[in-house]
Amino acid sequence: MRVWGWILYGVLAAIGLGGFFLRFATGHQLAGYGSYVPWGLWVAAYIYFIGLSAGAFLLSALVYVFGVRKLEPIAPLALVVALASLLMALVTIWFDLGHMERFYYVYLRPNFRSMMAWMVWLYTAYGLLLLAELYYALRRHLPRYVDRGGITGFLARLLVKGRKTPFTQEEIHRDEGIIKVLGTIGVPLAIAFHGGVGALFGTVVAQDLWHSPIYPILFLTGALLSGGALITAVYVFFWPRKDEEWRELSLFLGRIVLGLILFDLLLEWAEYSIPMWYGVGPEFKALWSTLFGRFWYVYWVFHILIGVVVPIGLLLAWGLRGRVKAIGLASFLVAITFLAIRLNLVIPSLVHPKLEGLMNAYRDHRLVFAYLPTWFEWSVVVFSVALGFTVTYVLVRILPVIEGKLLKEVA
Amino acid sequence: MKTAFGFPNLAVEVGMSEVESRRAFLEKVASTVFAGMVLGGQPVKAGAEPAKVELPPRPPDGPILPELEYEDVLLRMQRDLERALNKGTTPKWVMVIDTRKCVGCHACTISCAVENKLPPGVVYRPVVEEQVGVYPQVTWKFLPRPCMQCDNPPCVPVCPVGATWKREDGIVEIDYDACIGCRYCLVSCPYQARTFDFGENWTQNTPGQGQMPYEELPTFEWGEVHVRKEGVIPNSPVGNARKCSFCLHRIEHGLLPQCVTTCIGRATFFGDASDPESLVFQLIHQPNVMRLKEELGTEPRVYYLV
Numbered sequence: 001m002r003v004w005g006w007i008l009y010g011v012l013a014a015i016g017l018g019g020f021f022l023r024f025a026t027g028h029q030l031a032g033y034g035s036y037v038p039w040g041l042w043v044a045a046y047i048y049f050i051g052l053s054a055g056a057f058l059l060s061a062l063v064y065v066f067g068v069r070k071l072e073p074i075a076p077l078a079l080v081v082a083l084a085s086l087l088m089a090l091v092t093i094w095f096d097l098g099h100m101e102r103f104y105y106v107y108l109r110p111n112f113r114s115m116m117a118w119m120v121w122l123y124t125a126y127g128l129l130l131l132a133e134l135y136y137a138l139r140r141h142l143p144r145y146v147d148r149g150g151i152t153g154f155l156a157r158l159l160v161k162g163r164k165t166p167f168t169q170e171e172i173h174r175d176e177g178i179i180k181v182l183g184t185i186g187v188p189l190a191i192a193f194h195g196g197v198g199a200l201f202g203t204v205v206a207q208d209l210w211h212s213p214i215y216p217i218l219f220l221t222g223a224l225l226s227g228g229a230l231i232t233a234v235y236v237f238f239w240p241r242k243d244e245e246w247r248e249l250s251l252f253l254g255r256i257v258l259g260l261i262l263f264d265l266l267l268e269w270a271e272y273s274i275p276m277w278y279g280v281g282p283e284f285k286a287l288w289s290t291l292f293g294r295f296w297y298v299y300w301v302f303h304i305l306i307g308v309v310v311p312i313g314l315l316l317a318w319g320l321r322g323r324v325k326a327i328g329l330a331s332f333l334v335a336i337t338f339l340a341i342r343l344n345l346v347i348p349s350l351v352h353p354k355l356e357g358l359m360n361a362y363r364d365h366r367l368v369f370a371y372l373p374t375w376f377e378w379s380v381v382v383f384s385v386a387l388g389f390t391v392t393y394v395l396v397r398i399l400p401v402i403e404g405k406l407l408k409e410v411a
Numbered sequence: 412m413k414t415a416f417g418f419p420n421l422a423v424e425v426g427m428s429e430v431e432s433r434r435a436f437l438e439k440v441a442s443t444v445f446a447g448m449v450l451g452g453q454p455v456k457a458g459a460e461p462a463k464v465e466l467p468p469r470p471p472d473g474p475i476l477p478e479l480e481y482e483d484v485l486l487r488m489q490r491d492l493e494r495a496l497n498k499g500t501t502p503k504w505v506m507v508i509d510t511r512k513c514v515g516c517h518a519c520t521i522s523c524a525v526e527n528k529l530p531p532g533v534v535y536r537p538v539v540e541e542q543v544g545v546y547p548q549v550t551w552k553f554l555p556r557p558c559m560q561c562d563n564p565p566c567v568p569v570c571p572v573g574a575t576w577k578r579e580d581g582i583v584e585i586d587y588d589a590c591i592g593c594r595y596c597l598v599s600c601p602y603q604a605r606t607f608d609f610g611e612n613w614t615q616n617t618p619g620q621g622q623m624p625y626e627e628l629p630t631f632e633w634g635e636v637h638v639r640k641e642g643v644i645p646n647s648p649v650g651n652a653r654k655c656s657f658c659l660h661r662i663e664h665g666l667l668p669q670c671v672t673t674c675i676g677r678a679t680f681f682g683d684a685s686d687p688e689s690l691v692f693q694l695i696h697q698p699n700v701m702r703l704k705e706e707l708g709t710e711p712r713v714y715y716l717v
């Protein structure tokens with residue numbers, strides 16, 4: 001099992017590195033998007049990853065801010081996952097830029113009327129906050145590792161300045177206080193930046209399907225669901241000690257995931273039924289072709305079947321009746337297929353022509369109203385995934401993320 | 412009667428001494444058009460007076476209209492342009508497109524691509540084509556679509572780095588050296604007037620080596636010199652959002668936009684809408700004027716006569 005996991009990782013890493021090098025060698029030339037569908041898989045993947053990050057972070061906030069003690073064991077892990085998915089998101093959207101070398105212009109000459117500028121600034125604040133929170137959550141364990149060699153020892157010496165005496169109860173209490181403050185800042189921040197991603201789309205007047213006040217809310221719910229599901233899946237499958245506490249917590253998380261699936265479905269019902277109900281209007285056609293057009297299966301198979309029906313079935317029939325692995329599987333499916341929802345948020349509005357007849361005006365493969373991600377685009381996304389996994393894995397190995405211990409020590 | 416348009420009178424001429432009149436016409440048109448195109452940097456200096464054209468003698472049963480005096484609209488607009496540039500205040504540039512005169516030849520699309528050395532996939536002024544009716548009761552309608560240079564442009568506030576803005580004269584400018592290529596402005600333009608430069612070339616995947624000379628020429632858009640080049644760090648405008656500039660670089664040198672000078676149907680007009688004497692001013696104050704997607708409140712600077 002473990003061997004297969006590593007083989008899979010190796011293959012993904014190889015594909016990802018291929019995409020990475022192609023991106024630098026050939027720029028955007030191998031990508032499938034064009035000028036009429038200017039955003040494609042990378043943008044969808046980016047909002048998917050950033051949603052995972054926001055969701056994982058808000059889960060950790062349940063512990064640090066709202067005092068849900070039950071979830072305490074996974075809180076630092078949630079922070080690590082939030083950090084890794086933030087990195088994945090930023091790398092993916094960085095690849096999407098036409099001039100990657102100019103990304104820092106967003107800091108030098110921001111235009112704060114642009115939702116995109118806001119987003120980047122909020123991410124930066126959020127990233128720094130994540131690092132700070134992680135530091136205060138973990139440093140109490142570090143004195144034990146000061147004498148170690150290797151990177152763990154180095155980091156321990158660096159971060160607690162070589163201190164060997166364990167942290168006192170009082171100091172730990174103070175750190176918790178700091179985390180609580182940080183988390184309290186972080187919650188509105190996470191809501192702002194992820195709601196902001198929704199607003200980035202929702203504010204665009206030219207795109208009928210995006211231009212809806214429900215978008216920020218939809219994005220936030222999606223973040224909670226996908227991020228929560230991801231943490232649940234990671235917890236169920238990878239938590240080193242599968243004891244009674246693990247069981248109980250898994251059941252708790254499973255119930256949260258189920259509730260969020262249903263709530264997300266409710267919002268989605270609003271998103272689709274309101275513009276479609278009477279069968280007229282500019283959005284009707286576009287939504288209709290999302291549901292029944294060429295890519296109907298993205299919605300019905302990947303989203304509704306694998307992302308909603310099967311997970312709910314798994315949870316109700318087995319998971320919540322005590323078969324913990326079923327909770328893990330259901331959550332895993334939800335987390336993975338969420339990319340389908342993200343794709344269906346970004347693409348359908350773009351493939352809908354804004355001027356009838358424009359498609360006949362000029363023949364070029366970049367000037368078409370159709371889009372299918374190319375292998376190259378997928379491989380770049382695979383790069384981000386492999387990167388995120390690597391970062392998470394390395395962090396849990398070199399830092400006492402799991403119950404205050406390194407992965408080796410608990411396994 | 413003096414008309415602003417050259418063409419209606421042509422009908423008067425043809426049918427009499429056909430060969431002669433056609434030659435006279437062609438000479439006249441050719442000199443104007445080619446002066447604008449070929450001479451490049453040299454503006455056509457139109458005289459203060461409308462140039463009078465000798466009409467060929469009419470047969471006795473010819474039209475009973477009095478002696479007609481006509482002038483090619485290009486000359487009129489050229490004079491308007493000079494006046495606008497010299498008047499000392501900022502002009503208000505607008506474009507007018509007469510859809511009834513557009514024959515769908517796509518010459519403007521091509522001349523624009525030549526003027527700005529556009530690579531594949533980048534287009535500033537496509538001619539939107541739509542079929543009306545079903546065969547055999549069928550016709551086509553044509554709608555050239557440059558950038559509307561909106562007065563309330565949705566593409567401007569979205570730019571995260573402020574690389575695109577509304578100029579005082581109304582043109583929506585892009586700074587190719589600041590644009591990070593995020594394409595947010597592409598999705599925000601309701602007219603889909605912006606395209607992304609993917610770094611592709613016309614000679615790509617064709618036999619032979621290297622590029623054609625025309626692919627290596629610099630573009631002068633926005634009055635700057637840019638040489639395209641793809642690569643890990645591409646040379647702008649590769650990797651940028653690009654769009655129609657109303658040929659700002661030509662206007663600044665006293666030349667009409669290239670699409671205007673090449674329009675064989677004389678269907679495209681350009682000028683200063685703050686000057687009541689100008690041709691465009693008169694055209695946009697007609698009742699048959701419309702703008703695209705008026706309901707969005709973008710206030711386009713491109714008017715259509717229908």
Ligand code: SF4
Binds near residue numbers: 567
């Ligand atoms: S037509 Fe499009 S690109 Fe041109 S100014 Fe208006 S919104 Fe901007």
Ligand code: SF4
Binds near residue numbers: 574575585594
């Ligand atoms: S593509 Fe360039 S001009 Fe357009 S919004 Fe992005 S940075 Fe601004």
